[in-house]
Amino acid sequence: MAVIDSKGRLHGKIGNVVYRTMGNIKIVQSRPARVRQTLSTKESALEFGLVSNCGRILRSLYSSFSSCSDGRLLNRMNVALLKTLKDTEKPRGERDLHDGNAEHLKGLQFNINSPLTAVLSVRPLCSLVEGGVRVQLPFFKVSTQLQLPRYTKNAVLRLMIVAINFREGYYEYLDYKDISLQYGMVVPEQEWFSEIALPAGSIVLVSASLHCFGMKGIDGEPLSLNGKEYSPAEIIGAYRMAEEVRNEDKPGETIDNETVPKYTSSNRHRLINYRGKEILQEIALKRKRDKKYQERLVRNKISETEENSVINGVNLPLIGKVFYKKE
Template identity: 35%
Template sequence: MAIIQGKYLRGSVGNYAFRKVGNRNIIQSKPGRGTVRQTEATQESSAEFGLASTAGKMLRYAFGNLYGYEYDGRMMNRMVRTLTEVIGKDDRPRGQREIARGDISRLKGFEFNAAAPLRNQWKLTPEARMDEKGTIRVSFPSFVYLKDLTPSSSCSYCIIKAQVIAFDFKNSRYKSLGEEKLEVKLITGRQEATEWTFESDVPEGCLLLVGFSLKYYRNNNGILEIVQDRSKHSSTEIIG
């Protein structure tokens, strides 16, 4: 059944569906039952899209506290597209491919908020590596905030965070290996180099991803408030 809302119809009548897109009323025909037949290739594509979508949802939830659920409007689509590229690098036949067998490095540099990419917020490059003992080390060099950061005039603090998460994409599970943070007063001229270590208690078959975030704050009578400037919101990136 369709209803009239203002100048537009909403809902369906017979084999037609009515919906609003922008300022236009769109009419679409609906396929009849049993008339849509998927080819094998279509089924394989659908399965891989579902795999990428499920993995994307898991990534968004896993890193949610890190990026504070501040993201651009196309983040979910960008993530699914990137994960589809990861899967595409598995050299097995379509329908058998997995994220863990693909090129996971394609996630490196993924920005949760393209409106405020981390590379635009400072001139440093955080790094993540695993040493010979299996310890995960996340580091960034020393910096001078007036030179290497780009806060707005209202900012008085920044908080830098890193989180390491082990993902079992095949079984849709993940485990956080820890989170570290550094609060920096922006009146300080120089911040020394920082390195955080995480013990790699990694379940078998898991892949490790490291997220890094930079958020700007102002001091309002002793209470830190995130700066409500879209270009400064929660810059969070997967760095390795």
Template identity: 30%
Template sequence: MAKVDKKGIVRGKAGSVVYRGYREMNIIQGKPRKFEQTSASIQASTEFGLSSTTAAVIRQAFEPAYVHRDGEAVSRSTQLVYRGLRNSLRGSVGQRDLHDADLESLIGMDFNIRSRMSEVLQVSQRVERDEEGRLSVFMGALNAKTDLRVPLSISKPVSKYRLRFSLIGFNFRKEYYEYLEVKDVEFRWQAQLEAREIRFETRPEPDQLLMLSVSLLAYSETRMEEGYVLLNSKEFSPCSIIAAFHAEEPGEYPARPVNMELDAAQQVRGASINNMCYEGNRLLREHERRKEKRSKGKLKAVNAGMMRNSSGRMKPTMKSGKTATRQGMDQIEDSSKFQSKKRVSFSSKR
């Protein structure tokens, strides 16, 4: 039942419409009702939900690296993950995750668009992976005065910089991620660095999808002995993903909720392993159940139609009145035709 509040705005349900207020306006809208989703809409919603929960895990894992992110990082990261899934060549909609996606769409993803890493750090970087799975970053020569484009609010009080390379391994089917290794390159604000190779010694597990990020941290020296204050803020906190590699053996999709049990090797470094708040596997299972339910419903409808057709009898069809009348006239005309060489009487008596 709809009621009028103190401000004269109607609120509540009245028949098939709903009244509600927004600021000083009275809004009338249709009463919400259920709609049957098509297979295409179910697939699209599953893919978008999978992209959203995957992007949330990536943002959570790299939070220590980017420190501050902008407000649009949520939608931007979800869009990039969705693009990677759409460009996948190894799975169909509802039967794929980030392990099947095109990871090229994630390379260059910035967590803070107000300070893009490609604009701040004017130095070439190349990432390679050896046969054992270890990564190496080849960085060009760097002049801190000319190769770093930082705002005046940072360059004036800064004392030193730190380039941080963070390597994280993901497995979305086992629902965990692991902080594998962090490499830092520190230098003073006026320093000049030669080209170098930054090698990661950690050998990733075969089931881990690898992502490598680089971030720039600026510090100001205080009067305290060896004391520094971090200058990064929401306006300046550059961090982006510079490399991503598929897992060699990602494993099968879980048929039930995952309860990750650490093996002997993982128990040694268990502190660096984190469980995901990941809903992707549940979405894929629900999509598969819906698909099976729809296929069973279609098969049942086809079988019912075949049974009705087999039990029906063929009935003779009646001719139309026009056709019957025409045939009757033809019979009359045939009976009234005169036969040759035969006497015909026109009297009423014979």
């Protein structure tokens, strides 16, 4: 229903036509027709929702430096996660991040205003070797090969290993190494080898981040200089660990109809609000409903064709869209 105000202007809607006023301009619009989305469109939207959900969890996991991102980390992370998800032979609606290729997360910058590749002239090289993770750091001079913000008293280059398992619903900080840096310092070539056990079936991420500190605060602790303009952090390694092979001699398996508790690390934290399983179930439900809908359309079409092919009790052959009666 539309209403005429005291100035003779229409407000509201009549049928598909909407009347409204913006300032001194009178606008007449037609409401858009309702569009029926295809199953493919719905699946793509739900799959992107899965990626966004995983991205939110990862940003929370790296909150120590993602809180100082440039504000566009959300888009960059979603793009990398979507590439990870699609890099698999499994079809849409039947895959999650554990099926994809985690290598697409490698090189992800948490702050594009100060990417680690531009701030540090040498590259930390990460590799997955038998028995753990290896990070090699070349020789560099802090004064000439590292860009530090003004008033920096000291800095730390932190290498950190994290494991996350969306299917089992946990994440874990496995190991880290801090390399102290000061202006004028020469950092020798070094190698960090972490022999930490990597959880089977998890996605292992290795990050490198710079944390700079200035003068001390009232509590005696140095004040952080990291912010949206300067907070270099990058994922330098991303690996998908193979699923654990079932073995009746290992904990967590059924032996003589008795379940032995599976060992879990005390450092593991439970994932909160992960919706991956629900989204995959929703896609399966939509496929089931869509299949019934398609079958109903086919049945209706066949029934309508049969009705139109009979005139006065005489069966007529169909030629294109025109009925012809046999003599």
